[in-house]
Amino acid sequence: MNSQEIKALTGQYILNTYGRFPVALDHGQGATLYDPEGKAYIDFASGIGVASLGYGDGDWVKAITDQAGKLGHSSNLFYTEPPAKLAEILCQRTGMAGVFFANGGGEANEGMIKLARKYSFDKYGTGRATIITLNNSFHGRTITTLTATGQEVFHNYFFPFTEGFRYADANDMASLEAAAGDDVCAVMVELVQGEGGVLPLDRDYVQALSKLCAERDWLLLVDEVQTGVGRTGRLFAFQHYGILPDVCSFAKGIAGGLPMSGIMANAKCREVLGPGMHATTFGGNPVCAAAGLVVQEKLSDAFLAQVEQKGAYLRQKIEELDLPCFGATRGLGLMIGIAVNDGWTNKDIAGKLIENGLLVLTAGPGMRLLPPLVISQAEMDQGLAVMKQVLG
Ligand SMILES: *Cc1c(COP(=O)(O)O)cnc(C)c1O
8 A cells, every 4th residue: 555545544444533644654674764655764753762672673573473473472361481581670670579561551550550559558548549640741541540640631521530639740849748648649750751841850859759758658650651661771760860669660662662561569569469459461461571571682781871872962963953943952861852942833843854754753842852762873863964954
């Protein structure tokens, strides 16, 4: 099928829930994608922070193919090797104590919320189930994670929403205290707010938050769905902040493009969920876990240091371009936000860049770049050249 046919068929048969750019993608190599007609696109998006190893990685393809040929699914009524090995690596590299595998970010966050409420119920009984989240956050699209999302635009249409969430301003301990109360069991944050606009939390704030949570026996829940698995130049963003969450979630980049997510609990929270209390049919699928193992092999400390360097390089070069539509950059590693100046809109800028062969994302009112972690120097420079040519 050509691009036109794919777009037409999609419009006819797929529910119209996405605002798509007018591009069909067919195949890719490294951080370069191609449409069915062979037009190339430099990828500064990796899906939405998912294709961390880019496209066509030989080891990733082989691991998936081999595992699919061996055993594609087993259910969680039986044991398989790949998810057990992946969980071992995740715990050893983070200091967390146990993993539950799921399939998407919102679903992982649901598990984290359930764990927090169960922890509190076990210890304190009912009436202590409120979770404080931050204004401008994003935690998913299920009914509960929509409520957890601290943006009013998401609290619409689908009433009634799940109860038990209050909101505080990021980087503001006074605002957190104002939201506190005897009914609180946890605080949930993204360390770099992704969808909200690539806004990193302050280190002092995160450390004070972690201390307060420990004092009040509130669980500190960190949503690493976007920041996790190497995106920020550490395996998990909490490793930049010198804290260990009680529970953290991960998803997007965990399996380099296959659907997989999960939560990791620390030693204190490891036994909160017992048999029959939480489950998901596809969780820990051996093919996805085999892909996740390849991602972990690639994400050595040296590789993660390169992620930080690439992020610094891109930010510096973008600032040097001094484009009229762009203000300052911000972010952590290869999670980059760019402010958009008055008079321009991020969607228009994204549309122009994409039309000219550079895939980018928006977040909040600004631009967001999440290139594959393996992006090459040449691909970064090609992408920057498109920016200069289109926006200069
Ligand atoms: C993408 C995202 C989610 C939702 O993940 P899905 O896989 O779309 O359910 C949740 N939290 C954060 C921080 C995200 O970036």
